[in-house]
Amino acid sequence: MSVDAVRVPGRRGRPGHSVDSLLDGAVALFNERGYEATSMDELAARLGITKSAIYHHVPSKVELLRLALDRALDALFAVTQEAGASTGPAIDRLEYVVRGSVRVLAAELPFVTLLLRLRGNTEVERTALQRRREFDRIVTGLVRAAEHEGDVRTDVDPALVSRLLFGTVNSLTEWYRPGGDLSAEDLSDAVVTITFSGLRTTPG
Amino acid sequence: MSVDAVRVPGRRGRPGHSVDSLLDGAVALFNERGYEATSMDELAARLGITKSAIYHHVPSKVELLRLALDRALDALFAVTQEAGASTGPAIDRLEYVVRGSVRVLAAELPFVTLLLRLRGNTEVERTALQRRREFDRIVTGLVRAAEHEGDVRTDVDPALVSRLLFGTVNSLTEWYRPGGDLSAEDLSDAVVTITFSGLRTTPG
DNA sequence: CCTACCGATCGGTAGG
DNA sequence: CCTACCGATCGGTAGG
Numbered sequence: 001m002s003v004d005a006v007r008v009p010g011r012r013g014r015p016g017h018s019v020d021s022l023l024d025g026a027v028a029l030f031n032e033r034g035y036e037a038t039s040m041d042e043l044a045a046r047l048g049i050t051k052s053a054i055y056h057h058v059p060s061k062v063e064l065l066r067l068a069l070d071r072a073l074d075a076l077f078a079v080t081q082e083a084g085a086s087t088g089p090a091i092d093r094l095e096y097v098v099r100g101s102v103r104v105l106a107a108e109l110p111f112v113t114l115l116l117r118l119r120g121n122t123e124v125e126r127t128a129l130q131r132r133r134e135f136d137r138i139v140t141g142l143v144r145a146a147e148h149e150g151d152v153r154t155d156v157d158p159a160l161v162s163r164l165l166f167g168t169v170n171s172l173t174e175w176y177r178p179g180g181d182l183s184a185e186d187l188s189d190a191v192v193t194i195t196f197s198g199l200r201t202t203p204g
Numbered sequence: 205m206s207v208d209a210v211r212v213p214g215r216r217g218r219p220g221h222s223v224d225s226l227l228d229g230a231v232a233l234f235n236e237r238g239y240e241a242t243s244m245d246e247l248a249a250r251l252g253i254t255k256s257a258i259y260h261h262v263p264s265k266v267e268l269l270r271l272a273l274d275r276a277l278d279a280l281f282a283v284t285q286e287a288g289a290s291t292g293p294a295i296d297r298l299e300y301v302v303r304g305s306v307r308v309l310a311a312e313l314p315f316v317t318l319l320l321r322l323r324g325n326t327e328v329e330r331t332a333l334q335r336r337r338e339f340d341r342i343v344t345g346l347v348r349a350a351e352h353e354g355d356v357r358t359d360v361d362p363a364l365v366s367r368l369l370f371g372t373v374n375s376l377t378e379w380y381r382p383g384g385d386l387s388a389e390d391l392s393d394a395v396v397t398i399t400f401s402g403l404r405t406t407p408g
Numbered sequence: 409c410c411t412a413c414c415g416a417t418c419g420g421t422a423g424g
Numbered sequence: 425c426c427t428a429c430c431g432a433t434c435g436g437t438a439g440g
Contacts, residue, residue, distance in 0.1 A: 171371025
């Protein structure tokens with residue numbers, strides 16, 4: 001993602017940081033210490049530059065937060081758009097959104113992690129939370145449609161099914177680390193198996 | 205829980221706050237703003253007392269955190285102890301732990317929420333995270349036992365099943381609010397149904 | 409002398 | 425990108 005903290009031939013001045021490489025460091029710190037508890041001095045120390053150097057690239061601390069949250073949200077909405085383009089059964093589109101969300105979560109882990117930890121203290125956070133709720137509405141719509149098509153159980157409310165389903169997906173940020181033994185593909189398979197078919201063996 | 209910010213007959217001095225009522229206010233603020241981002245002045249303002257009055261009851265900010273985390277962890281470990289006393293099938297003990305965890309989560313929501321948002325920046329947080337990992341090991345052991353008894357599917361690793369299961373349970377803190385339309389009992393039923401049997405209708 | 413605080417201020421550090 | 429700063433606020437403690 002951020003391989004651009006390097007010399008670009010033909011450009012003047014010091015190599016220095018780009019907004020992207022700066023964003024990677026900021027998001028890592030926000031996730032470690034919390035957004036509000038992270039100081040710009042800490043971020044500067046982490047990046048090996050001064051606080052003022054950061055303000056050369058971005059106008060404020062909250063703008064770093066906005067850029068990070070938009071990156072996660074844009075990737076998640078791209079998944080719902082891809083799923084919406086299909087005309088197949090709603091249960092298949094739901095599975096597509098679950099697999100796509102796991103893929104985005106693995107590919108953009110720090111950004112999705114930050115998104116899921118929002119408290120809504122600032123205006124930027126509240127705007128991001130609105131977009132999250134819009135994502136939830138889309139998923140709930142898919143669950144409801146799949147229920148009407150007879151592919152989802154009717155003894156649990158679709159909104160509740162949707163919340164439990166994405167509760168499971170979102171909880172992956174708490175422990176999943178790409179590059180380990182478990183690939184994002186294998187993780188997707190396990191998540192779909194457990195959430196769609198349950199952990200219990202069919203009795204009998 | 206904290207009804208003791210009232211006059212106790214026979215005691216001298218002002219009624220004032222108890223450690224328990226103080227803890228309720230502290231945990232509410234910690235969850236809103238984050239532990240590190242919460243100042244003792246904010247807490248004092250919220251409680252309608254001075255900062256010095258807080259230090260009359262507790263020696264430090266981190267002691268408030270410790271008390272809150274221990275309350276959540278003690279309640280969760282009580283559930284595993286109750287489940288461990290049973291000699292029935294492991295799948296039944298697993299269900300007991302899931303239902304008990306949902307009950308604790310609903311009854312002690314602010315305290316469990318705080319526990320699940322730990323970053324591990326302080327020694328107190330790291331100690332609490334160790335106790336959480338011990339809880340996870342107990343649950344994984346139950347899943348493994350239930351698998352050996354033929355009641356849990358064998359195509360997903362027990363540690364992964366355990367993580368997905370408690371990912372679902374823990375995600376309840378993100379949206380569940382007691383006192384609404386959904387009782388903790390109904391929520392338990394839905395969680396057990398979805399996690400044990402899946403959201404999909406059995407094909408055919 | 410007790411419990412339950414208050415008004416003021418300490419040495420350091422925050423975001424900008 | 426740096427040095428040199430600002431208004432304010434941090435967790436914690438003094439005497440009464």
